[in-house]
Amino acid sequence: MAAIAEMQSSAPATEYHAKHGDQGPVIEVRDFNLWYGAAQALHDITMTIERGLVTALIGPSGCGKSTLLRCLNRMNDLVDGLTIRGTMLLEGQDIYDARTDVIALRKRMGMVFQKPNPFPMSIYENVIYPLRVDGIRDRRILDETVERALRGAALWEEAKDRLNESALGLSGGQQQRLCIARAIAGDPEVLLMDEPCSALDPIATLKIEELIDKLSGQYTIIIVTHNMQQAARVSDNTAFMYLGRLIEYGETEQVFTTPRLQRTLDYVTGRFG
Amino acid sequence: MTGEHIVKSYDTELGRLATIISQMGGLAEAQLANAIQALVRRDSDLAGQVIRSDAQVDALEVQVDQLAIKVLALRQPVASDLRDVVVALRISADIERMADYAANVAKRAIAMNAAPAVRPVNSVPRMGALVLAMIKDVLDAYAARDADKAMQVWQRDGEVDEMYNSIFRELLTYMMEDPRAISSCTHLLFIAKNIERIGDHATNVAELIHYAVHGQTLKEARPKSDTTPFAVVAPESGEGGSR
Numbered sequence: 001m002a003a004i005a006e007m008q009s010s011a012p013a014t015e016y017h018a019k020h021g022d023q024g025p026v027i028e029v030r031d032f033n034l035w036y037g038a039a040q041a042l043h044d045i046t047m048t049i050e051r052g053l054v055t056a057l058i059g060p061s062g063c064g065k066s067t068l069l070r071c072l073n074r075m076n077d078l079v080d081g082l083t084i085r086g087t088m089l090l091e092g093q094d095i096y097d098a099r100t101d102v103i104a105l106r107k108r109m110g111m112v113f114q115k116p117n118p119f120p121m122s123i124y125e126n127v128i129y130p131l132r133v134d135g136i137r138d139r140r141i142l143d144e145t146v147e148r149a150l151r152g153a154a155l156w157e158e159a160k161d162r163l164n165e166s167a168l169g170l171s172g173g174q175q176q177r178l179c180i181a182r183a184i185a186g187d188p189e190v191l192l193m194d195e196p197c198s199a200l201d202p203i204a205t206l207k208i209e210e211l212i213d214k215l216s217g218q219y220t221i222i223i224v225t226h227n228m229q230q231a232a233r234v235s236d237n238t239a240f241m242y243l244g245r246l247i248e249y250g251e252t253e254q255v256f257t258t259p260r261l262q263r264t265l266d267y268v269t270g271r272f273g
Numbered sequence: 274m275t276g277e278h279i280v281k282s283y284d285t286e287l288g289r290l291a292t293i294i295s296q297m298g299g300l301a302e303a304q305l306a307n308a309i310q311a312l313v314r315r316d317s318d319l320a321g322q323v324i325r326s327d328a329q330v331d332a333l334e335v336q337v338d339q340l341a342i343k344v345l346a347l348r349q350p351v352a353s354d355l356r357d358v359v360v361a362l363r364i365s366a367d368i369e370r371m372a373d374y375a376a377n378v379a380k381r382a383i384a385m386n387a388a389p390a391v392r393p394v395n396s397v398p399r400m401g402a403l404v405l406a407m408i409k410d411v412l413d414a415y416a417a418r419d420a421d422k423a424m425q426v427w428q429r430d431g432e433v434d435e436m437y438n439s440i441f442r443e444l445l446t447y448m449m450e451d452p453r454a455i456s457s458c459t460h461l462l463f464i465a466k467n468i469e470r471i472g473d474h475a476t477n478v479a480e481l482i483h484y485a486v487h488g489q490t491l492k493e494a495r496p497k498s499d500t501t502p503f504a505v506v507a508p509e510s511g512e513g514g515s516r
Contacts, residue, residue, distance in 0.1 A: 228351075232351065256352060257351070257352055257488065258352065258489070259352055265353060266276060268352055269351055269354045270278050270283065271276045271277060271278050271279065272279065
């Protein structure tokens with residue numbers, strides 16, 4: 001019972017907002033609730049995502065972290081029986097407003113998934129895919145974008161001599177960096193990453209982590225990860241979720257050294273359950 | 274300490290770390306008690322035993338180091354677990370120093386046994402008893418992760434300092450009265466200083482327990498009252514300048 005009471009008081013999260021709220025959040029989530037049919041998956045989530053920082057969402061399976069991430073660019077829209085209540089703002093603009101152009105919204109938020117998902121086409125075409133969708137045909141712009149995005153994703157040196165080869169010939173780690181290159185080719189404001197390293201080996205994982213570090217500042221990054229050490233290494237802020245609620249949200253160093261709530265402590269130290 | 278880890282061997286390792294620290298602490302406490310006994314009873318055999326036993330404490334410190342490094346490398350502890358490991362490393366270093374000082378007391382006790390007894394030997398064992406109680410309580414506080422109890426030990430360091438001040442002045446007086454006592458009194462002065470230092474280490478341990486429990490270092494200043502660094506004693510001019 002004590003644990004339930006503890007979960008329901010998301011006091012640290014509120015305090016955090018009081019302290020950091022005026023630093024110009026990119027994303028604001030307010031009293032956000034979500035139901036899959038009758039089952040409520042998210043409960044009263046309120047949080048701000050700060051500009052240019054890396055925010056990690058951690059928590060056990062089924063805690064709602066991926067659901068929350070997917071709500072940000074309305075990837076859940078097509079799920080049957082989905083009900084939402086609450087507000088999500090990107091730069092002050094309501095993500096769930098009826099007038100919001102979902103395609104335009106997703107361009108502003110690049111997404112990288114758990115398994116690398118390059119399209120069955122050349123490396124070059126993969127990277128410029130967002131520009132093709134926009135109908136950009138200027139070869140100079142396309143070439144520049146490919147180099148900028150591949151450099152940004154730390155893949156240029158490995159891929160520059162094989163741009164016209166199939167992306168499917170790349171290793172898993174390279175494919176994931178290609179997906180990041182594709183995500184940043186359209187110059188989004190926010191990068192959403194849903195367990196981007198879970199299908200990669202440790203060295204490829206470190207390369208992605210290094211890349212996240214390099215991209216932070218330029219992009220606001222939100223990463224869902226099961227790997228707590230990874231969250232500790234790459235993120236500035238960490239949000240711990242459990243059973244669809246935001247339990248504790250604060251600076252990563254604080255969450256991993258002196259978490260304020262027992263449940264967070266139990267989770268980060270591996271005592272959960 | 275909160276609940277158990279999902280990985281049981283992690284708990285076993287952290288528990289082992291705490292057990293070795295308790296063993297070390299128990300040994301250091303016994304070492305000091307024996308060193309003081311050796312001084313009071315003028316028992317050079319017991320003193321020799323204290324000096325030889327110091328190696329046991331050193332060996333346990335090596336065990337703590339090895340195990341702590343293993344846990345850091347293999348478990349990557351965070352939050353309270355990380356503090357437990359870091360604190361274990363530091364407490365073991367403090368206890369190791371305590372045992373070194375106890376061995377020093379024993380060495381000086383042997384040297385003093387070669388000369389006639391000095392009067393103020395009584396006040397040194399009193400100070401020793403106070404410091405022994407501090408060690409015992411701080412070890413209990415460590416075993417129970419009881420920060421309040423640790424803070425009570427921390428408060429007592431000022432008392433040890435005051436006793437040391439009075440011993441310092443007392444011994445200076447004896448030395449001025451009788452130059453033949455200088456050798457023994459100097460040994461005794463160092464013994465008192467060693468015991469006072471052991472009290473400082475017990476206070477360090479208390480601070481570390483506070484950190485392990487609360488995750489914050491203690492902000493208050495220590496109750497320091499060792500004034501001997503500033504003490505100047507000169508023969509008073511009115512007191513029959515017999516030169």
